[in-house]
Structures are given as C-alpha cells and as structure tokens.
C-alpha cells in the first residue's frame with residue numbers, strides 16, 4: 112500500500128544554482144515545506160514575489176500529526192487557492208462525548224453556526240493538508256508564478272548580513288551556496304535555523320507522555336469526538352478518539368511520565384492498549400504510532416534582522432486545542448503582505464517588527480489556552496485533580512459545570528489587541544469586529560464576504576459613503592460597498608454594525624480590521640493606512 | 648423561593664478555573680483544604696439567601712452514580 116506520505120512529491124532535482132560560479136541571490140528563501148512553509152511560499156508567489164522553498168525531505172508529513180483545522184485556517188487556505196480540496200476531503204463533526212471513569216457524563220452538540228462559507232473546523236490528516244498545498248504550488252508553477260520547491264536540500268549553515276543572508280545547502284550531489292534578501296525559517300519545532308543563530312526557545316515542558324496512534328478500521332463508531340478522563344482502560348490517565356477521512360481514527364492515550372518510550376512504541380505493547388479501549392473483537396491496522404512529550408514555548412522575538420521565524424520554529428504548544436498548525440498558518444497570513452510592501456518599498460522595514468509583536472501576542476494566547484487544557488487533562492497536584500474531578504462529577508448533573516470541563520479549546524484567531532497597526536475604535540459596533548479582529552465571514556446572497564476582502568486593503572462600507580479608492584504613500588485601498596439589504600439573514604448587520612446604522616471599515620490584506628468609523632472621514636482613513644503600514 | 652443557578656453563569660469559566668488553580672499553587676494538602684473551606688464560606692456569605700444555600704449544599708452532595 113502506497114500512502115501519500117511515502118511518495119516523494121518534490122523529489123530532488125539539480126538546480127542551476129548548484130552550477131553557478133557565484134551564489135545566486137533570491138528575493139525570499141523559505142526553509143521547510145511543512146504546512147507553514149508551503150503556505151508562506153504560496154502567499155508570496157501569489158503576490159508575484161520570487162520564492163524558493165528548501166526542504167531536507169521530499170515528502171509530506173510522515174504520519175498525520177495535525178488532524179484538526181479551524182475555520183480561520185480554511186478561510187486563509189481559500190485565499191491561497193487551496194481551501195476547497197481540504198474541505199471536500201475533510202470530516203466534519205458536531206457531537207462530542209465526555210466520559211469520566213466508567214460513565215458518559217455528558218454530550219454536546221456544536222450546532223453548526225450558519226452564515227460562514229467554511230465549517231468551524233474539519234478533521235483532515237496533515238499529509239492531505241500539505242498535499243493540497245503542494246498541488247497549489249504546482250498549479251502556480253504551471254501558471255508561471257515564481258515559486259520553486261527543492262527537495263532533499265538541507266540547510267547546513269547560515270550567514271546573516273545587513274542586506275541579505277547566505278545559506279550553505281547540502282544535497283545528494285554535494286553542497287552549494289545560495290543567497291536571499293529575506294529568509295523565512297519554517298523549519299519546525301527543532302528549528303536548525305534557530306540553533307544556528309544561537310537563539311533562545313524558552314517555556315514549559317509538561318512532564319507527561321502521550322501515545323498517539325492513527326488506526327485504520329472499519330468500525331461503526333460514529334463521527335464524534337470522544338474524550339475520556341480516568342477511564343477503566345487507562346486508569347488515572349486520559350484518552351481521545353477522533354475520526355479522520357479514509358476510516359482513519361486518531362487515538363491519544365496519556366501514559367504518564369516514567370515510561371520507556373521505545374518499549375511503549377512497539378506494536379506488541381501498543382496493540383493491547385488499543386484493544387482494551389476499542390474492544391477485543393475490533394479489527395484495525397496501525398497506520399502511524401508515536402510518543403510525544405508536550406511543550407509550550409516560544410522565541411522571544413520572531414524577527415531577527417533579515418530572518419523571520421514562522422510556525423513551530425517560533426512557537427510550540429501542546430496539541431490540546433489544535434493550535435499548532437492553525438496558528439502557523441496565521442503567521443504566514445500576517446507576514447506575507449507586510450513583506451510584500453517592504454519589498455516594494457511601500458512600507459518601512461519596521462512593519463516586519465509588527466509581525467513579531469502581533470504573532471507573539473497570538474502565541475502567548477495559544478500557550479495560555481493550551482497550558483490550561485493540559486493542566487485540566489493531566490492535573491499535576493492532588494488539589495488540581497480533586498477540583499478537576501469535582502467539575503467532572505458536577506458536569507454529569509448540572510449544565511453549569513460543563514463550560515469548566517476543558518479537554519481542549521479549539522483554535523480561534525487572535526484579535527491583535529492594542530496593535531500599533533490599529534487605529535482607535537470609532538464605531539459603536541460589535542466587539543467581534545473591533546480593530547485588530549479577524550473579519551468574520553458573512554453571507555451575501557449566494558456569495559460570502561471574505562473572498563471579497565482578500566489580499567489587499569479594502570474600504571468596506573456598509574450603508575455609508577466613501578470614494579471608490581484612496582491611495583496613501585503608494586498603498587491603495589479599494590472600496591467594497593455593501594448594504595444590510597445584501598444579507599437577508601442579517602448576519603452582516605449583526606457582525607459588522609450592531610446598533611450602528613452605517614459603518615466604514617479599513618481592512619488589512621490579511622482580513623484583520625485596521626480601523627472603523629461610522630462615516631468616511633478622509634484624514635482619519637489616510638492616517639489609518641499609514642498606521643497599518645508601519646508609518647505612524 | 649429563589650432558585651439556585653445551575654446553568655452556565657460564569658463570565659469566563661477558563662479564567663476563573665485558572666485563577667482558582669493559581670491560588671492553590673505551592674500549597675500542601677491541608678493548606679489547600681483550608682483555602683477551599685474559606686472560599687466556601689466567603690461565597691456563601693456573598694449569596695446570603697438561605698434557600699439558595701440549602702439547594703447548593705444538596706447539589707454538591709449529589710454524586711456520580
């Protein structure tokens with residue numbers, strides 16, 4: 112059986128750079144063809160920025176790792192031209208069940224929220240997610256976009272200069288040197304770039320181990336998320352069962368701290384554990400097994416001169432809440448438009464420091480969230496376990512305790528609170544669209560709002576006047592004129608107006624709100640554009 | 648008679664829970680128990696209403712099957 116992650120999707124090919132007398136200089140080099148590196152490269156190439164991706168491997172993620180992708184990620188993937196194959200392949204689920212000891216304590220139904228093009232989240236193997244991005248790279252190449260992936264190109268050394276970086280790259284045919292104006296390190300949690308530059312990566316290790324297994328089975332478990340606290344088949348620990356496409360099921364079993372990882376990973380030890388959970392008579396195949404110790408940590412800053420860090424190289428969270436890949440995709444979303452403006456000379460380099468500030472804020476929010484989930488799932492003191500078990504006991508009988516049960520809080524986009532790019536809120540509007548927020552989608556008849564906001568500055572007017580375009584210091588914002596009448600479901604009004612009768616929004620290319628007012632006021636919006644591009 | 652609220656009523660459940668755990672950080676078992684006891688008394692005083700408190704004691708006494 113040939114799994115997609117066993118096939119070289121970007122096999123090594125000799126590049127003319129390897130035969131050049133002097134090192135060739137590229138605009139941008141991305142290290143790492145994981146989800147974040149691929150998304151970054153696509154985003155840049157779509158804007159016409161020349162980009163080369165170097166990866167020491169030639170295949171998508173071995174085994175699944177990430178399985179849960181959020182609405183915000185899918186919205187970004189749509190902007191990158193790769194969203195629909197993901198949603199088509201992905202599994203959607205609404206029902207979750209929580210078990211404690213030998214009984215189900217409650218069941219929840221995440222009623223699908225309406226009025227969004229994309230579901231709240233999908234389950235999809237990371238290798239399919241990456242595969243959709245690789246397909247998109249191939250599509251862009253066919254259309255002549257300046258993007259290249261070089262498989263089995265391992266970065267061995269990095270020299271940083273004021274105006275560029277120099278890389279030494281190892282290939283099956285020997286090493287070569289190559290240069291770039293900008294380097295984006297998407298080389299994962301063990302980031303060799305970080306190590307080579309001698310940079311810190313501090314945080315907290317959770318003293319626990321988890322067995323992560325993906326099993327293939329023709330079982331009639333429903334498409335639901337089942338989470339066990341202290342079940343009979345894994346006493347004192349937790350367990351998770353979650354469905355992926357192709358009859359693949361994700362199983363997480365907490366194992367505790369003092370274990371022999373190599374021993375626990377052997378099939379003869381894994382299979383009895385899974386049988387205890389699934390039942391003796393269930394037939395399954397192991398697709399992938401791994402043992403993880405979770406960590407929550409981040410770099411102090413994500414920009415170091417001409418080197419930018421994105422994804423796991425910059426920050427790492429425990430997987431409860433599926434925030435790793437999801438937040439990495441949002442890093443790419445935040446970074447690429449800024450880098451494009453800087454490359455075009457339309458914004459000062461300090462705009463890139465706002466990338467670091469905004470995404471550090473997001474990383475801290477994610478780390479706090481996933482640390483809390485981890486503390487609930489794996490209580491580390493007697494009192495913490497006592498309180499946890501009290502919550503679970505109460506949750507069986509009383510609805511009030513259920514929001515306290517924390518088996519992972521799903522990834523949500525960060526609102527860049529107090530960002531230097533945002534202007535003061537000048538609309539008595541809904542909280543969810545205050546400056547700094549990621550724009551929520553809204554239905555517009557047969558269409559949706561977000562695709563109309565993609566990749567450029569937009570002046571969104573809702574029952575308000577404004578010029579069709581304004582330009583400030585080379586940065587253009589074009590108008591999208593809407594009326595609450597365009598959306599009979601009134602979601603547009605609910606999400607963007609609230610009690611206001613009209614509004615003008617300045618929306619960044621990454622679909623975050625930069626400024627909003629009740630009416631168009633030229634000076635205010637010119638200033639807002641300057642702020643949003645690091646000029647004020 | 649006032650009814651005990653048994654539907655979600657916390658402004659931010661996760662923040663409250665994290666704050667509660669933080670208050671216990673570094674305490675040994677008996678210090679933690681004492682903290683919980685004081686907390687029950689502080690909250691009871693805030694509620695005041697005897698009917699509500701009686702219902703609360705009953706709700707807490709009900710345990711898993």
Ligand SMILES: Cc1cc2nc3c(=O)[nH]c(=O)nc-3n(C[C@H](O)[C@H](O)[C@H](O)COP(=O)(O)OP(=O)(O)OC[C@H]3O[C@@H](n4cnc5c(N)ncnc54)[C@H](O)[C@@H]3O)c2cc1C
Nearest residue numbers: 143145147167177178179266298299422423433435436437
């Ligand atoms: C068990 C588990 C479950 C998870 N579940 C979820 C989930 O449900 N949702 C979610 O969003 N996230 C989840 N995550 C996290 C997610 O897998 C990661 O956050 C994500 O893979 C990070 O992507 P990345 O592109 O930053 O790094 P990676 O995917 O690690 O990619 C790094 C790339 O860099 C390459 N590289 C490294 N060094 C070099 C070098 N010297 N030269 C060239 N190339 C190099 C590597 O080959 C690799 O391709 C989970 C993680 C685990 C472990």
